[in-house]
Amino acid sequence: MKRLSTVFFVLVLALLVSLPVMASVPGELLIWSDGERAPVLREVAKQFVIEYGVTVRIQELPFGDIRDNLAIVAPTGEGPDIIVGAHDWLGQLVTDGLIEPIDIADESQFLASGLEAFTWGGQRYGIPYAIEAIGLIYNKDLAGEDGLATFEEMIELGKELKGEGKYALVMPQPDPYHTFPFFSILGGYVFGMDAEGVLDALDVGLANDGGVEGFELFKYLMDEGIMGRATPYDTMMSLFQSGEAAAMLTGPWAFGDVRSAGVNYGFQQIPSYKGQYGRPFLGAQGFMVSAFSENKMLANLFLNDFVATKETMLAIFEGDPRPTAFLPAADIINEDPDMRGVMESAAEGIPMPAIPAMNAVWTAWSDAIELVINEQSEPRPAIENAVQLIIQTIKDSGY
Amino acid sequence: MGKIIKGVILGIVNVVFIWIALYLLSAEAYLVFVLLLLGALLTNLLFIVPKGYPYRYLLPAAFFMILLVVYPIIYTVYISVTNYGTGNILNKEQVIAQLEERYVRDTGSPDFSFSAYRDPQSGLWFLFTDSEGRQMVGHSGELTFVEQGDPLLGQLAGYTELTRVDVAQSLQELQAQSFSYDESRELRMRNINAFNLYEQQYSYDREKDVLLEVQTGTLYTQENGYFQAPDGTRLTPGFRAVIGFDNFRRLFGNPQVTGPFARVFGWTVQWALLSVATTFVVGLFLAILLNDPYLRLRKLYRSLLILPYAIPAFISALIWRGLFNTELGVINQILQATIGSSVRWLQDPLWAKVALVILNLWLGFPYMMIICLGALQSINAEMYEAALVDGATTWQQFCHITMPLLMVSVAPLLVSSFSFNFNNFSVIYLLTAGRPPIVGAQTPAGHTDILISYTYRLAFESGRGTDYGLASAVTLVIFLITGVITFFNFRFTGALEDVSKNV
Numbered sequence: 091m092k093r094l095s096t097v098f099f100v101l102v103l104a105l106l107v108s109l110p111v112m113a114s115v116p117g118e119l120l121i122w123s124d125g126e127r128a129p130v131l132r133e134v135a136k137q138f139v140i141e142y143g144v145t146v147r148i149q150e151l152p153f154g155d156i157r158d159n160l161a162i163v164a165p166t167g168e169g170p171d172i173i174v175g176a177h178d179w180l181g182q183l184v185t186d187g188l189i190e191p192i193d194i195a196d197e198s199q200f201l202a203s204g205l206e207a208f209t210w211g212g213q214r215y216g217i218p219y220a221i222e223a224i225g226l227i228y229n230k231d232l233a234g235e236d237g238l239a240t241f242e243e244m245i246e247l248g249k250e251l252k253g254e255g256k257y258a259l260v261m262p263q264p265d266p267y268h269t270f271p272f273f274s275i276l277g278g279y280v281f282g283m284d285a286e287g288v289l290d291a292l293d294v295g296l297a298n299d300g301g302v303e304g305f306e307l308f309k310y311l312m313d314e315g316i317m318g319r320a321t322p323y324d325t326m327m328s329l330f331q332s333g334e335a336a337a338m339l340t341g342p343w344a345f346g347d348v349r350s351a352g353v354n355y356g357f358q359q360i361p362s363y364k365g366q367y368g369r370p371f372l373g374a375q376g377f378m379v380s381a382f383s384e385n386k387m388l389a390n391l392f393l394n395d396f397v398a399t400k401e402t403m404l405a406i407f408e409g410d411p412r413p414t415a416f417l418p419a420a421d422i423i424n425e426d427p428d429m430r431g432v433m434e435s436a437a438e439g440i441p442m443p444a445i446p447a448m449n450a451v452w453t454a455w456s457d458a459i460e461l462v463i464n465e466q467s468e469p470r471p472a473i474e475n476a477v478q479l480i481i482q483t484i485k486d487s488g489y
Numbered sequence: 490m491g492k493i494i495k496g497v498i499l500g501i502v503n504v505v506f507i508w509i510a511l512y513l514l515s516a517e518a519y520l521v522f523v524l525l526l527l528g529a530l531l532t533n534l535l536f537i538v539p540k541g542y543p544y545r546y547l548l549p550a551a552f553f554m555i556l557l558v559v560y561p562i563i564y565t566v567y568i569s570v571t572n573y574g575t576g577n578i579l580n581k582e583q584v585i586a587q588l589e590e591r592y593v594r595d596t597g598s599p600d601f602s603f604s605a606y607r608d609p610q611s612g613l614w615f616l617f618t619d620s621e622g623r624q625m626v627g628h629s630g631e632l633t634f635v636e637q638g639d640p641l642l643g644q645l646a647g648y649t650e651l652t653r654v655d656v657a658q659s660l661q662e663l664q665a666q667s668f669s670y671d672e673s674r675e676l677r678m679r680n681i682n683a684f685n686l687y688e689q690q691y692s693y694d695r696e697k698d699v700l701l702e703v704q705t706g707t708l709y710t711q712e713n714g715y716f717q718a719p720d721g722t723r724l725t726p727g728f729r730a731v732i733g734f735d736n737f738r739r740l741f742g743n744p745q746v747t748g749p750f751a752r753v754f755g756w757t758v759q760w761a762l763l764s765v766a767t768t769f770v771v772g773l774f775l776a777i778l779l780n781d782p783y784l785r786l787r788k789l790y791r792s793l794l795i796l797p798y799a800i801p802a803f804i805s806a807l808i809w810r811g812l813f814n815t816e817l818g819v820i821n822q823i824l825q826a827t828i829g830s831s832v833r834w835l836q837d838p839l840w841a842k843v844a845l846v847i848l849n850l851w852l853g854f855p856y857m858m859i860i861c862l863g864a865l866q867s868i869n870a871e872m873y874e875a876a877l878v879d880g881a882t883t884w885q886q887f888c889h890i891t892m893p894l895l896m897v898s899v900a901p902l903l904v905s906s907f908s909f910n911f912n913n914f915s916v917i918y919l920l921t922a923g924r925p926p927i928v929g930a931q932t933p934a935g936h937t938d939i940l941i942s943y944t945y946r947l948a949f950e951s952g953r954g955t956d957y958g959l960a961s962a963v964t965l966v967i968f969l970i971t972g973v974i975t976f977f978n979f980r981f982t983g984a985l986e987d988v989s990k991n992v
Contacts, residue, residue: 187725452950453933460925466928479932486951
């Protein structure tokens with residue numbers, strides 16, 4: 091009997107120890123942030139406590155994990171109130187019912203394309219802090235002080251450089267994200283848009299005449315030796331760093347490597363072809379509010395009054411330099427010529443489609459590009475086939 | 490002493506049980522909670538009742554078996570008959586709650602400023618002022634228009650007015666307040682500074698199980714995990730629902746899946762066979778060499794040869810991908826320098842397959858070498874002496890003594906290695922990810938996709954986002970295929986019988 095009483099004693103003790111698990115913490119904000127934004131948010135949180143006496147906790151997660159973890163944790167009621175994320179998560183998060191529209195206090199403070207990227211069904215779902223787009227990073231010693239305004243110029247330059255065993259252009263291959271400007275330059279698009287600005291998943295325009303012609307330019311550049319063939323990102327970077335390529339098509343994330351190699355470089359928007367500019371995908375990052383937050387009003391207050399401020403936005407820029415989507419901070423940030431270049435490129439950008447159907451696009455599209463790079467297929471049949479496959483996949487999944 | 494230790498251990502186990510149970514309760518996972526409770530009860534019984542003594546030692550094994558094998562299988566079967574995936578991850582209650590909480594702001598109406606008051610007895614009171622300066626007092630859902638000098642205002646003056654900080658700290662309470670303004674509109678909090686007029690978008694009729702769109706009067710009935718209007722419009726989010734065998738129907742009725750199935754299946758079998766054969770041959774060869782007692786530095790060689798096994802496959806695979814790079818890879822540079830031509834390793838369908846087999850050979854031979862070494866040492870040396878006396882050649886010894894005796898212990902491992910490689914997702918995914926693509930393909934399958942990597946594509950690169958329901962259905966089909974193959978493998982190799990005879 092003594093044995094039993096010991097067991098029960100331990101049971102009672104365990105019950106007492108376990109009780110706090112059930113208690114939730116009302117009136118406190120929890121933010122899931124990536125490592126780059128977390129230190130800034132921690133500082134902002136301190137001010138919030140001073141002003142309102144409300145605690146804000148910041149939990150650090152790798153950027154890419156935030157979306158998937160939210161889907162698992164939020165419905166159990168254990169999730170965050172605010173997350174940091176990319177605009178192209180929007181489709182999934184909204185259709186899953188995981189995020190909540192945000193009432194932005196002053197929309198005129200934000201770059202229109204940044205707000206647009208965080209809009210779904212006419213509602214704003216995020217407060218953007220940064221935008222990004224790829225452009226042309228050029229070597230001033232090879233491509234000239236002002237870069238290459240047109241692909242026609244680039245072809246001229248490429249023919250000269252070929253004799254020296256150098257490329258005029260390098261880019262990550264096969265990579266649909268980086269190859270999109272070739273498709274968009276003469277009018278190709280991923281998803282068409284209806285009159286209300288809603289993307290139509292069954293209208294895939296990559297293989298329209300403009301798309302095919304741009305894709306043929308892509309092939310022509312490789313065939314003529316103007317652009318490197320089958321270069322992964324690292325190869326592209328080392329070719330550019332060693333001065334064996336006059337320009338590379340990539341985004342602001344490459345600045346660090348380029349600077350460290352001591353290349354005399356500039357950043358410009360994607361050159362034009364037949365008088366039309368290549369339009370990159372525009373990406374935006376921002377803050378979103380969880381649909382399962384019990385502190386939505388508090389979250390809105392925190393974001394509108396404490397995050398959407400010049401100081402915070404500049405601090406976010408200091409921590410991870412990307413062009414800002416917050417106009418009051420833009421003047422200072424855009425004094426940096428690199429950032430100004432990215433802003434100009436982004437101005438031509440098309441928000442990367444955020445609808446879940448985009449999932450079906452990447453692989454088939456990437457395959458088409460790879461087949462052309464490997465010279466196993468001509469551009470037109472490759473991309474036409476890919477589009478057919480994309481539409482079929484989207485239809486099969488119940489659109 | 491023993492009793493005390495037992496009591497303490499049982500106590501700790503119970504602490505863990507209760508801790509998990511409370512967590513499950515708070516997460517409303519009642520099924521798992523009941524299962525856990527039964528498990529806890531059983532555990533305690535086995536320890537307290539003397540008759541339970543022998544079962545104590547079986548219990549941990551059974552527990553982990555159920556937790557890690559049986560439960561996932563049951564769960565996979567369950568998911569395969571649901572629509573779980575992007576757009577359908579919440580449960581129905583959560584979706585209804587969310588839709589009912591959807592309010593549309595009347596964009597034509599200007600903000601109402603407010604002050605909030607707290608009375609210890611009657612709770613929160615509000616004084617609203619609209620853009621035209623009219624004032625209203627709000628309390629527990631009711632609005633009263635007031636003029637200057639109204640007694641209600643005097644009453645409010647007696648309560649404590651909330652400061653901005655108080656408001657911020659009570660936002661959770663304040664955001665839940667609503668006051669009916671007119672027939673359709675409610676006054677609700679917009680932000681910390683203001684209230685505004687909102688209209689509820691949907692209301693749910695629990696008895697009829699339908700959702701009413703308040704403004705239009707449209708009725709949404711539930712259909713396969715969505716609330717759907719008569720014209721087919723679906724509301725998002727959808728919820729998790731059992732949809733029967735739809736996933737299986739989609740799987741077998743879809744030419745995108747059935748079309749490449751034979752080809753993908755064929756390569757999967759080839760891949761598994763080649764992987765087992767190459768690793769076994771190389772592993773056995775090395776084992777025989779290392780088993781020779783006259784070989785110097787045996788232990789050193791053995792340690793070195795085990796190294797590929799000790800390095801995580803993820804790292805090796807990525808290194809090999811670099812080695813196989815067509816333009817800059819070391820392999821091609823060596824080929825270029827020696828025979829003057831190079832191979833398009835990861836672009837050419839055939840060579841991509843060769844590259845995969847080479848990589849898997851590198852990853853897998855140490856395992857085969859280790860098990861062969863063990864098995865070789867268990868073969869009685871007298872047999873070889875007898876063979877020598879009879880004048881058998883080394884080859885005859887190998888064929889008639891080594892191989893048959895080796896197979897007794899190694900054959901089941903070969904079968905399991907076959908099953909493992911049949912589903913060896915990581916190697917395929919890390920080296921080629923199923924590529925190179927097929928020219929003119931009508932399906933998302935690539936040349937080196939095996940069943941499991943193809944499943945991954947179907948489930949996670951579908952037009953819908955992620956589709957766990959479909960993925961579970963495919964997983965079950967693969968489970969059946971591997972199960973059947975393994976069964977026949979055991980039959981034909983007679984592995985089980987031989988082993989049992991020798992035991």
